[in-house]
Each structure stands twice: as C-alpha cells, then as structure tokens.
Amino acid sequence: MTNFFQNIEPLRFDPGRTGTAFRHYNPDEVVMGKRMEEHLRFAVAYWHSFAWPGGDLFGGQTFERPWFGDTMELARLKADVAFEMFDLLGVPYFCWHDADIRPEGTTFAESRRNFEEIIDYFPAKMERHKTKLLWGTANLFSHRRFMSGAATNPDPDVFAWSAATVKLCMDATHKLDGENYVLWGGREGYETLLNTDLKRERQQAGRFLQMAVEYKYKIGFRGAILVEPKPQEPSKHQYDFDVATVYGFLREFGLEDEVQMNIEQGHAILAGHSFEHELALASSLGLFGSIDMNRNDYQSGWDTDQFPNNVPEVALAYYEVLKAGGFTTGGTNFDAKLRRQSLDPEDLIAAHAGAMDVCARGFKAAAAMLQDGTLEAMRDERYAGWNAASSKALLSSDLEAIAALVEADGIDPRPRSGRQEISENVVNRFV
Ligand code: XLS
Ligand code: NI
Ligand code: NI
Numbered sequence: 001m002t003n004f005f006q007n008i009e010p011l012r013f014d015p016g017r018t019g020t021a022f023r024h025y026n027p028d029e030v031v032m033g034k035r036m037e038e039h040l041r042f043a044v045a046y047w048h049s050f051a052w053p054g055g056d057l058f059g060g061q062t063f064e065r066p067w068f069g070d071t072m073e074l075a076r077l078k079a080d081v082a083f084e085m086f087d088l089l090g091v092p093y094f095c096w097h098d099a100d101i102r103p104e105g106t107t108f109a110e111s112r113r114n115f116e117e118i119i120d121y122f123p124a125k126m127e128r129h130k131t132k133l134l135w136g137t138a139n140l141f142s143h144r145r146f147m148s149g150a151a152t153n154p155d156p157d158v159f160a161w162s163a164a165t166v167k168l169c170m171d172a173t174h175k176l177d178g179e180n181y182v183l184w185g186g187r188e189g190y191e192t193l194l195n196t197d198l199k200r201e202r203q204q205a206g207r208f209l210q211m212a213v214e215y216k217y218k219i220g221f222r223g224a225i226l227v228e229p230k231p232q233e234p235s236k237h238q239y240d241f242d243v244a245t246v247y248g249f250l251r252e253f254g255l256e257d258e259v260q261m262n263i264e265q266g267h268a269i270l271a272g273h274s275f276e277h278e279l280a281l282a283s284s285l286g287l288f289g290s291i292d293m294n295r296n297d298y299q300s301g302w303d304t305d306q307f308p309n310n311v312p313e314v315a316l317a318y319y320e321v322l323k324a325g326g327f328t329t330g331g332t333n334f335d336a337k338l339r340r341q342s343l344d345p346e347d348l349i350a351a352h353a354g355a356m357d358v359c360a361r362g363f364k365a366a367a368a369m370l371q372d373g374t375l376e377a378m379r380d381e382r383y384a385g386w387n388a389a390s391s392k393a394l395l396s397s398d399l400e401a402i403a404a405l406v407e408a409d410g411i412d413p414r415p416r417s418g419r420q421e422i423s424e425n426v427v428n429r430f431v
Contacts, residue, residue: 141186290330314362
C-alpha cells in the first residue's frame, strides 16, 4: 500500500451518507435486465489522473505527485497508486497511452523495454484489484518528433517510428486482454496548406490504419479497433473531423467493416455537433464503439476535458447508447482531468465519484425514457405515413412515375406539427 490516498475509504453506494459516497451509482442495481456496472463499464484514464501535471498555456505544473519523474521506480509507484484508486472507486476498467505508464528512453529500444516492464507489472495488479483494460493507445503527439504528425508526417522516419509504436501498443493491449485498441489522430492534420500535401497525408493515414487492422488479425487480437474523431486542436485542421468524416475515410480505405468509433463528448461539441448527434450517426452507420465521457466548457471553445456534471445532457447521450444496443466492447471512459487548482488526492476521488453518479443518474433517466416508450411512439407516429405499401413503393419508383402519380392521385401534403416542445416536455419528466 502507498500512503497517497490515506484516510480515504473505498466508495460505497450510500445515498444517506454525508461524506464521499455514491448517491446514484449502485453497481448492483439492475436496470433493463443488467447490472449498472455492466451497462456503464466505467474506465479511468491513466493520463489525466496520473500523468498530467496541471499546466495551462500560462503556467506549468501545479500538482505535486510523489511519482512524478522519469525512473522505472516512479513508474511502478504511479501504477501502485493508480490501482489503489481503481479499487477505491470500484471501476472495472482503465485505459492508457504508452507514454503515460513508462518513462521515455533515450532510444526506441529503451522506451520499448521500459514499456514492456510496466506492462508485465500490470497483470498481477489487474487480477488483485479486479480491473480490466478497456483500451490501450499510443501517444503519437506529445514528443517533439510528432510535431508535424505521426502517420501523416512529411518525414518517413516518423511514419516508421509511429508504426513501430502502434505495434508495441497493440501487442501490449492484446497481452492484457484489452477490449479495444484506440487510435486518436493526435496531430494528424495541418496548420497551413502552404506547406502541406493534403492528398498524400491522407493516403499515409489510410495505409497506416490498414496496417493496424492487418496486425490485429496477425496477432489474433479479438478486441475492436476504434478511431476517435476530433475536429481541431492540436492541429488547426484534423483529418478525423467528426463521425461523418471518419466514415468517409474508412470507406475510402475499405475499413468500414473493420473499425468503429470512440466518440468523445467534448470533441462532438468542438465539431459543432451535440454528443447525441455523433452517437446516433455512428450507430446508424454500424460504427458505434465506445465513449469518452468528458465535457468541454461551452464558453471557452477548447477541449477542456472536464468531468461530466450535466445530467440531462448525459441522459440524452445514454439514450442513444441504449438505442444502439448498449456497449459491447466499449464503455464509459473518463478522459477527464481535474481543474489545476484541485490539488488534493480527495479531489481525484471526488471528481470520479461525482462523474459516476452523474452518469448513473443520466443512464437511469435514459432507460426510464426508453421503457416508458412515449418518445419512441411519438417518433414512430411521425413517420407512420411510410408504413403504407404505396408509400414504400415510392422508394423503388422513379421521378417520372412519381410526377405522374402526384397529379393522378391529387397528392397535396398537409403539414403536421413536429411536436418538439411536447417531446422536450417528455424528456423533462425523466431528468
Ligand atoms: C484528446 C483525446 C485523447 C484520446 C486518447 O483530445 O481525447 O485523450 O482519447 O489519445
Ligand atoms: Ni479529447
Ligand atoms: Ni478522448
């Protein structure tokens, strides 16, 4: 045991408690035939909770953590503390980038050895703390070598370095029985077209993703490969802008049946969409995989990675998740960081506990909305005209025949209310 979280007790579901406890998240509560823990599949993100120093654009580190530093001993201490936190929270999953868990070496080989040593340190802990790997991923954006991108870099050496890193991270994810492997295109984009060959860069990215899929089959990894869309930041223009853009990209490279999506609330907002839009679109395309449940500040227009705290928003998101059939390999990852003034170990626990409660409340509201059925019935009713055989026939007809029909049958559309406010009032009964 480390003493980082001393005096903090494991969280329990105890609505009447005054201290830190779950007031809404009861992992054993059965909703729609399944335990909440199995529905929500919460994951802690190693990077924000244990590797992020608390800096912003104007100032550096605010957090002082006993494991900050570049040695293997400190990397092991970081892992010890991380697993203690997973235990306190009772989260079933965690996620990492290679760079979060190991110190960078002076060569690729040294970084690889450091990484593999920590990967070998994990299984006993995962077993003892009952924590599984939701996904692994490669950090192909922090080090200066990636400043002009990873797969899309003008320098083939960076492409090679990135491919070797993804191989390593996929091997490790496979070894730890990870349920997904995620690729977020960190700096796969550009600042100015004046120095950028956009066509070439997209080809490189497409081939890179194909290689990851080929390697999945080569090693027999049974998890899902997920791409995480994001429209900008760090690059001005990112190639994986949103779900629709990534869908076109996957089609272009023949990967639409191989790759699904990890959709982040904050990225949806940056793209000018709602989270539920991105989820519904991915689901309708058969590409829904997993979610990063961290929100942005709506005024700052930046990926602020805050813990979720808005129940109605979360409810609408889980409504789409439930309609998509719920998670299979995916889950709810908190890709969220503390505010930089939240220095205490207690803040780390409270942030996750609160987020889990917000998700539980939102999820239960979503399930109740779905079971109530009013919204679905209203929507079905709105499209009921399409149930008639003559309506369906329109879709296999042609413009000429339809034009004749409109006059012959005296077709004369009568506008009907879309009943938006009434739908919103229905939602309000549940949130
Ligand atoms: C950054 C992304 C990142 C991915 C994993 O904005 O959300 O954290 O989830 O690389
Ligand atoms: Ni993000
Ligand atoms: Ni993310």
